[in-house]
Amino acid sequence: MFDTSFAFPRSLLHPVSGARGRVAVVGAGVAGLVCAYELQRRGLDVVVYVSARLGGDPVRPLAAELLRLARAGLSARVAAGVEPPHVPAYLDPLDDLVETGSTFADRCLRRWHGDLHRDPARYVAAYRV
Structure with missing residues (x-):
């Protein structure tokens, strides 16, 4: 419906x-x-x-603008008292996605299969877990 x-x-x-x-x-x-x-x-x-990767350059400026508008909208909602002050921070992980074209999880997975050689000790050392 x-x-x-x-x-x-x-x-x-x-x-x-x-x-x-x-x-x-x-x-x-x-x-x-x-x-x-x-x-x-x-x-x-x-x-x-479906992929979280943003693809080529034409998509990134659009994604950045949509993120800017979303942040402005949430900030206005915070200023109006509709949302708590911490809500705009929910968009912070998307800044990294727009900037790099991939998520932190994607980059961790690539490293896991790459230079970390699927070694938990290397992963812990690399990410200070």
Whole structure:
């Protein structure tokens, strides 16, 4: 069931017979999967991109701008007393993702299989666990 309380093209709420085309959906969260499902139901070929890596340079500026807007929105909510002061810090891990194109976990895993040679002692020494 769609929430149609926001501006949403009503034509997308019903299947289209004979629809053809290819669509990429970035992200496999609830919204991405629902979007992919609905587009596929309408006869489109859908590819869902799942990786946490941000890909090439064209995506990073967009991600940085979206993160800036999210931070500004959360800061406004904090200023309005709607959110506690620590909430904007939830976005901090995303700064690293936008900057490097991969998550800390991805980088740890690459090191685990690379220079750490799957050795727990090296991992502990490298990350001071």
